[in-house]
Amino acid sequence: MTLTDLSAIRTTDITKTFADRTAVDSLNLSIEEGELFALLGLNGAGKTTLIKMLCCLLTPTSGDAVLLGDSILTDPNAVKQKLNVSPQETAVAPNLTLKENLELIAGIYGSTRTEARSLAGEMLESFGLAERAGEKAKTLSGGMQRSLSIAMALITNPKILFLDEPTLGLDVRARRELWRKISALKGSITIVLTTHYLEEVEALADRVGILHEGRMRAVGTIEELKTETGRDSIEDAFLSLTEQGQ
Amino acid sequence: MRASFLASRNLKEIVRDPISILLGLALPIAMLALFTQLGRQVPNAAFKIDNFAPAMIVFGFAFLTMFSAMLLAKDKESSFLLRLFASPLSSADYMTSYAAPMIPLALMQCVATFAIAFLLGMHISASVLLATAVLLPSAILAVGVGLLMGTLLTQNQISGVGSIYIVIVSIFGGAWMDLNLLGGVLASIAHALPFSHGLEAARAVFSGDLSSIIPHLIWVTAYAMVVFVLAAVAFRRRMRA
Numbered sequence: 001m002t003l004t005d006l007s008a009i010r011t012t013d014i015t016k017t018f019a020d021r022t023a024v025d026s027l028n029l030s031i032e033e034g035e036l037f038a039l040l041g042l043n044g045a046g047k048t049t050l051i052k053m054l055c056c057l058l059t060p061t062s063g064d065a066v067l068l069g070d071s072i073l074t075d076p077n078a079v080k081q082k083l084n085v086s087p088q089e090t091a092v093a094p095n096l097t098l099k100e101n102l103e104l105i106a107g108i109y110g111s112t113r114t115e116a117r118s119l120a121g122e123m124l125e126s127f128g129l130a131e132r133a134g135e136k137a138k139t140l141s142g143g144m145q146r147s148l149s150i151a152m153a154l155i156t157n158p159k160i161l162f163l164d165e166p167t168l169g170l171d172v173r174a175r176r177e178l179w180r181k182i183s184a185l186k187g188s189i190t191i192v193l194t195t196h197y198l199e200e201v202e203a204l205a206d207r208v209g210i211l212h213e214g215r216m217r218a219v220g221t222i223e224e225l226k227t228e229t230g231r232d233s234i235e236d237a238f239l240s241l242t243e244q245g246q
Numbered sequence: 247m248r249a250s251f252l253a254s255r256n257l258k259e260i261v262r263d264p265i266s267i268l269l270g271l272a273l274p275i276a277m278l279a280l281f282t283q284l285g286r287q288v289p290n291a292a293f294k295i296d297n298f299a300p301a302m303i304v305f306g307f308a309f310l311t312m313f314s315a316m317l318l319a320k321d322k323e324s325s326f327l328l329r330l331f332a333s334p335l336s337s338a339d340y341m342t343s344y345a346a347p348m349i350p351l352a353l354m355q356c357v358a359t360f361a362i363a364f365l366l367g368m369h370i371s372a373s374v375l376l377a378t379a380v381l382l383p384s385a386i387l388a389v390g391v392g393l394l395m396g397t398l399l400t401q402n403q404i405s406g407v408g409s410i411y412i413v414i415v416s417i418f419g420g421a422w423m424d425l426n427l428l429g430g431v432l433a434s435i436a437h438a439l440p441f442s443h444g445l446e447a448a449r450a451v452f453s454g455d456l457s458s459i460i461p462h463l464i465w466v467t468a469y470a471m472v473v474f475v476l477a478a479v480a481f482r483r484r485m486r487a
Contacts, residue, residue, distance in 0.1 A: 057332060085332045107247075
């Protein structure tokens, strides 16, 4: 079996150009099934653009990506059925209860009302939100809204999950709690994580990709990146790989 | 089926906001009561209850525009729409699920306004059912305008543009006066816009002039179709942006 056979995500020269700016430039990347892949980069590096293309929210200017056998260009509906996303900002319906939020997402991915109710109950239990199931989402703390947002992404049983800065703005305890939940998913779901917190990458990622000015500067484990750059920490390695003018 | 989950959510988001109920139902009803009373002191055919009740319903529909526009814009700005766009829903699913919940709200507006009009002395008969049916294209038009605004504008912009829209509906809809009193260009603009036609169709039901209903409805329906096509095109562009 080749590496390609194990790929959950494989991009081929994927490029996105906006007017006179190239946000993602001929990017080739392979992420294996069950892997937690951290995508790092400075602001404007092209992370969000890449993820939006992989989620079929943006059409590439050129190139393609295949997610578990389906192309984002030729079969976006099949791709969308396999993935889910927890956006950077907390994307919950504020006037719906926690249970209703979960049922909504299950329903729009094809569950019947009975199935949606059952799945929502399971997710509320596994994320420790069952006691507040009947409360409106807008009454939750930031950390609990993040948990709900991730639970909404998982209720559809995605094969690929995109987590866009999932712990942004959370306190230390809430962040550690979310890390624990994300760690528990490793191996069963392919996760693409974007974050600016390098300690989060060290705690969670199997491999790391460093994007800079739309190009993938380096891909590897944390140790491989340290060795490649000759630096002692992931932060120094990251800074080395994203120096201006490189 | 998938769209029905989102439609149900959209309805809940609106009805759970007390300001929506206050603006969409209570305000038109309060104005109906106020101006009907005024009409008893100052003779003005526009304020006669048979004429004014449907006028307040058409006025109330302008709030459906605001509800649908604000809900869509809020979702767009909060990343909630991004989450939905990553799902397998189609653009037709979105249009349906944002528009459909407004129809029961429109029916609620009709029922509540006619009920209060009855208490204020309006003779209620089976014609109320026909009038409600005749008013529905105006409600659909209002929702279409809301979806177009929600797709193209931000919440802040909608606050301003929506207020102007409500004033336009109010003035050019013929609720307060005979539009011919506007004279010249303004009267021509009022007759070219769909709002007064929706109202005139409902008034024709109550006056028994059934033959004039269809031409007015064609006018409103044509506008509604154009607005929905524009909203659908804008929404599809938004999904791909």
